[in-house]
Structure formats: structure tokens, C-alpha cells
Amino acid sequence: MRVFVIYGTIEGQTRKIARAIAETAQDKGWRATVYDMNDLAEADPAHADRVIIAAPVHAGDYPREVAEWIKANRLRLKAMPTAFVSVSLSAASQFAEEHEALDKITNAFFEETGFAPNAVHQAAGALRYADYDFLKRLLMRYIARKEGASTDTTKNHEFTEWDELARFIADFLAPA
Numbered sequence: 194m195r196v197f198v199i200y201g202t203i204e205g206q207t208r209k210i211a212r213a214i215a216e217t218a219q220d221k222g223w224r225a226t227v228y229d230m231n232d233l234a235e236a237d238p239a240h241a242d243r244v245i246i247a248a249p250v251h252a253g254d255y256p257r258e259v260a261e262w263i264k265a266n267r268l269r270l271k272a273m274p275t276a277f278v279s280v281s282l283s284a285a286s287q288f289a290e291e292h293e294a295l296d297k298i299t300n301a302f303f304e305e306t307g308f309a310p311n312a313v314h315q316a317a318g319a320l321r322y323a324d325y326d327f328l329k330r331l332l333m334r335y336i337a338r339k340e341g342a343s344t345d346t347t348k349n350h351e352f353t354e355w356d357e358l359a360r361f362i363a364d365f366l367a368p369a
């Protein structure tokens with residue numbers, strides 16, 4: 194059985210998450226093929242039994258490349274089991290309203306693209322302060338303070354719960 198892992202990334206955390214998804218899939222006996230948002234023209238879901246899409250939230254939205262691929266393959270995706278892994282800072286927030294706002298962003302994306310995944314996971318991403326330029330570091334520190342995340346800009350912070358992600362993927366890929 195073959196699973197496609199389709200992902201977009203701006204800062205690299207969703208690439209790490211896509212690779213972890215593929216590893217879990219392989220551990221469960223699946224053949225996993227991973228496609229970055231720049232190679233999506235090659236990704237034909239007709240060649241997969243299931244599809245997992247992972248995408249990060251940046252300024253309240255997901256990457257356009259991923260949205261366009263979903264739209265172009267909407268009918269095929271509707272006819273097969275699919276899962277969506279959303280990656281964001283809000284998923285790590287201690288505030289309920291941040292999670293509600295995040296659900297709105299995810300649902301607006303589903304509405305816009307016509308995507309109706311069978312399973313959705315809200316994964317926490319990372320704050321890569323050390324890799325940001327001055328302005329981005331300032332902006333992310335401001336957002337982090339609002340969300341109750343670390344404002345220590347002297348190091349990077351990873352919030353992804355890897356065991357939770359692996360459980361979600363194993364459940365999604367379990368035999369029906």
C-alpha cells in the first residue's frame with residue numbers, strides 16, 4: 194500500500210514533520226513518497242492509496258502551492274482516505290481563543306480548496322528565533338508573547354509533540 198506525504202514549508206519545521214510522518218508510515222508497512230511543495234506537479238494521487246497533507250500557518254494562512262495542488266486534485270482526493278496535518282504556533286497556545294482562531298483558519302482553508310479530510314491533526318511547530326532576521330524575530334517575539342510562548346530569542350524552540358503525531362498517523366493508516 195502506498196501513501197503520499199505532500200507538504201509545504203517556509204521555515205523547515207513542516208519538512209521535519211513530513212519526514213517523521215513518512216517514517217511512521219514505513220514502520221507500519223506502507224510505502225511512503227514525500228513531495229515538497231516545489232515538486233507537486235509530479236504528485237499524482239491516482240498512484241496512491243492514501244494521502245497525508247502537511248502545511249504550516251504563516252500570517253493566518255497556508256502556502257498557496259499546497260492550496261493549488263489540492264484544488265487541482267480535489268475530485269481524486271474526495272474519493273480516497275486523506276488526512277491533514279496543520280502546523281502552527283497557535284496549536285501550542287495555552288489560550289482557548291487561539292485554538293478557536295486556528296480552527297477557523299483551518300476550516301476556511303478546507304472551504305476554499307474543497308478539501309474534506311477524514312482526519313485532522315493540529316501540530317505545534319517551532320520558533321526559530323536564531324534563524325530569523327531582525328524584523329521577523331521582533332514580529333515572532335510579539336506573536337509569541339500574545340500566545341504565551343517563549344520570548345527567549347537567544348535560542349530556537351520546538352513545540353512539536355512527536356509521539357502524538359506518530360499516534361495520529363498510525364491511527365489514520367490503520368487497516369479499516
Ligand SMILES: Cc1cc2nc3c(=O)[nH]c(=O)nc-3n(C[C@H](O)[C@H](O)[C@H](O)COP(=O)(O)O)c2cc1C
Pocket residue numbers: 201202203204205206207208249250251252253254280281282283284317318319320321329333
Ligand atoms: C512570519 C511568520 C508568520 C507566522 N504566522 C503564524 C500565524 O498566523 N499563526 C500561527 O499559529 N503561527 C504562525 N507562525 C508560526 C509558524 O506556523 C511556525 O513557526 C511553524 O513551525 C512554521 O512552519 P514551517 O517551518 O514549516 O514554515 C508564523 C511564523 C512566521 C515565521
